[in-house]
Amino acid sequence: MFLSLLEENQKIAFIDLAQRLIGSDRKFSSEEIDLFRVMVAEMDLLKVPSPTNRSIAELAESFDSKKSKCVAAIELISLAYADNELAAGEIKMLKEFLWYLDFNEAEISSMQNWVVRKYALVSEAKQFWEQK
Secondary structure (H helix, E strand, O other), X not given: OOHHHOOHHHHHHHHHHHHHHHHOOOOOOHHHHHHHHHHHHHHOOOOOOOOOOOOHHHHHOXXXXXXXXXXXXXXXXXXXXXXXXXXXXXXXXXXXXXXXXXXXXXXXXXXHHHHHHHHHHHHHHHHHHHOO
């Protein structure tokens, strides 16, 4: 949704984070994989970079503006919620990443609430074409 706003190095860092998030619960849901593909397409990357050995702290350093931090946070939270399940591994990784971005609990809660409302609106919109 907002990933096109990121710089090239931020997109590469985001892909690394997204791949780790998807694998953090060792369960690769179709919803997460589908959203990941949409995210890659939105970023207009010619090639999906392979995951690196960079730490979460190092990856977080790529996001150096309030806008890029918010984009990365909202999009990763969206990916975590894609399958309607927040696994313990996903929560742990998100908390660590968001801590490095220096978000407080109120900001994180606000972003999570926005993501939940977004998914509710998407579900509501799908009813338009699913109604008989």
